[in-house]
Amino acid sequence: MSQLEHLYTVLGQNNVLTGPAMSPYLEDWRGRYTGTALAVVRPGSTQELAQVVRWCNQQAVPIVPQGGNTGLCGGATPDNSGRAIVVSLTRLNQIRSIDTDNDTMVVEAGCILHSVQQQARQAGRLFPLSLAAEGSCTIGGNLATNAGGTQVLRYGNMRDLCLGLEVVTAEGEVLHGLQGLRKDNTGYDLRNLYIGSEGTLGIITAATLKLYPLPKATCTALLALDSIPSAVQVLNIARNGLGAALTGFELIANNCLQAVTHCYPDQRLPFQGESSRLPWFALLELSDSESMEHAREQFEAVIAEALELGVVQDAVIAESLAQSQALWHLRESIPLAEKAYGKSIKHDISIPVSRIAEFVQETNTALQAQFPGVEHIIFGHLGDGNLHYNLAKGSAFSEDELLALQPQVYHIVHGNVHRFAGSISAEHGVGQLKRNLLPLYKDPVQLALMQRIKKALDPNAIMNPGKVLPDTSQ
Amino acid sequence: MSQLEHLYTVLGQNNVLTGPAMSPYLEDWRGRYTGTALAVVRPGSTQELAQVVRWCNQQAVPIVPQGGNTGLCGGATPDNSGRAIVVSLTRLNQIRSIDTDNDTMVVEAGCILHSVQQQARQAGRLFPLSLAAEGSCTIGGNLATNAGGTQVLRYGNMRDLCLGLEVVTAEGEVLHGLQGLRKDNTGYDLRNLYIGSEGTLGIITAATLKLYPLPKATCTALLALDSIPSAVQVLNIARNGLGAALTGFELIANNCLQAVTHCYPDQRLPFQGESSRLPWFALLELSDSESMEHAREQFEAVIAEALELGVVQDAVIAESLAQSQALWHLRESIPLAEKAYGKSIKHDISIPVSRIAEFVQETNTALQAQFPGVEHIIFGHLGDGNLHYNLAKGSAFSEDELLALQPQVYHIVHGNVHRFAGSISAEHGVGQLKRNLLPLYKDPVQLALMQRIKKALDPNAIMNPGKVLPDTSQ
The missing domain is CATH 3.30.70.2740 (Alpha-Beta Plaits)
Incomplete structure (x- = not known):
């Protein structure tokens, strides 16, 4: 265990886990990936982490960064070599500052998304990233995977919500970029290079996030539709009529909601008869800067237009916050209800x-x-x-x-x-799951440039090996 | 001239300029920077350009990409060695496609910004980038410098308005990335690396741009203020009251508008007496998805709140489109009127x-x-x-x-x-003008990583030498 002596000195014995204490960190939450590790370390500061990375870089010890361990592609699980150190960021969990005049907040990588949302709300602001795992996923993981979720239509993905980063590079230097500027054209965009790189280029330790005004009212509608082309037409009408107030537009196949009402009898579809049997539903969310009354008026105008054009067959607009939540609850229950199939x-x-x-x-x-x-x-x-x-x-x-x-x-x-010119990973990332699919579907010029960037920024190849980049040894 | 034989073969003699025909390309529009070149070439397609770059890379001939030549930092002007080829992108000027269901358009690098705005408008959509040089600057230049302008508050800068790129790399390969996806998490963000790199990593040949709904009405107000802290408070009130409808918030010192009305007697300040002598003005723009009436109502509510709180001393809301334009005209005349000083x-x-x-x-x-x-x-x-x-x-x-x-x-x-944690180049870029200032003010870790990326993506250092990256030979 002398190999770990240095880590004990830097982090204290409590923050270097070995043996069975490591198990929660060695398996992903869905139980799809498991690995082994030399140790799990839990640095308490950016400087401590930088010391750990410098040591790993010198010793050629691989590093697997881990946030809330809620990823879906095995990006935070080590391989089976037992050579890697898992770096858990969960102790870096301070909200460093909130600046309501600049509409920014500086948070550490280990902050839970839900608590960031709450802190923003307490300051009278919205941090819009919203996704199923928000109660346990961390901002660092959201950044590493460029997380999406249900508000991307209006606010963009994590990349669009971040103004700057603090990063420990693959060689243990600290990159300082938390200024919180909306405009800065002094060189290459390193921020967006680290965002979405799934820990393969360095470790994000803190970020400056964008804040938005809290909407005065949020209103939801569920529409019954006869086809996807109709749904696209409704999307067009809604974007045109509601502008930036349209914050969500979810498409749901009929059998998804059937599964939900079957699994959870306390939930029910707000349509009956013919409408309940139509093949598609669309869930629309409107975030209004005036009032609930205004939100409903706006929704009614747009839906009336769509009904007149015959692209919507039936529609329900939530009458209250509770009804809005019930409609969203239908949507959010799909992943669990899906198991009925x-x-x-x-x-x-x-x-x-x-x-x-x-x-x-x-x-x-x-x-x-x-x-x-x-x-x-x-x-x-x-x-x-x-x-x-x-x-x-x-x-x-x-x-x-x-x-x-x-x-x-x-x-x-x-x-x-x-x-159809699409992407095989829209919002969950690549991790272990899809890395060897990339050569089949990704532009080879881009793949080759990615390899060069990896080599330039992580010359000793210690950062999260076996993730994102295809295995070139095959 | 045998050195140019190959270029004649690839591009035709008409598109390889030498001698006096080169002059418009060898000086920036403000006459601050001049240089010399081996030739100015005007490729007619991405493939032709790729052939030129491959040849330059083999021959170690430096390349200076140029769009509308409206840059403010000398980024598109060659040095005085006479060794470089200036690559003018102006013949790559096709709008390749507009997709209103996907809200995207694919345009080539040499398209003039104004014509892109017009084409989008004809398709019933808004392309929001707007800046003083829009009548002659090109999309390629806008991307290379990550252009900003007056609508950034709502729509972001060029980086935020671009979903994908086609690029000729520094070695003459073609990177294909025009899919037009709002979500794609299959690897490193190369798009944002090329955007803002001012032609030092490769040459952007086409881009997929985001489109937005056209606002139903646009309304403008000019406010008279006693201080910058008051202006910041008004900004807060306006963001909170108007949400995403607030598309512009310009701060203007009193003497700027005095200069305008002095130089252009047909323009006048809409305030008199005390108000006209207040030290600051703010120009607010509201883009409404409903109607002009609604826009004015919204403005009135927000300005009433600010007047009540005493953070605004006086206010004028435009009564018509003509009045809105007159207020913007005051703002836009500042750079010219400034010359009076x-x-x-x-x-x-x-x-x-x-x-x-x-x-x-x-x-x-x-x-x-x-x-x-x-x-x-x-x-x-x-x-x-x-x-x-x-x-x-x-x-x-x-x-x-x-x-x-x-x-x-x-x-x-x-x-x-x-x-004050700011940036010495917010929206104009670095070019030649500021590259040797970067070591004084930019995080050294970021600067070092920039150098590594440059080396990885442009190993023979042919792309726009002497721009962006500090001169390390000093």
């Missing part, structure tokens, strides 16, 4: 909005031709072109049979994504 | 909004102490923390005396910018 093969994809209808039709057809009877479970953020396009066993397969088909299903779905 | 020493700086008042006070004081009687000419985009903080000779100096003081003035102003 058994384990599924998941895809986190994006397509230009104008081509989504065609993509879904062709991909559904191709999958049914090859695997008749599989169940399509499709929902997502239509406003961003981002679909969670999942496949369950349906009537024709067992769960095991379906899961064995994953490579063939990937091949069909990702092949079509590529053909 | 003689040539000035200019600074394009940004500071966190919360610290601008303090910065201006301390910097004004320091400059008056050292150079009593100089004239401060201060205006800019307060909502973005971006000031054009200029200095004219005033009563105490001649023009030549003032200009001779530029190094000392820079030292005081940029020193304070740095002390």
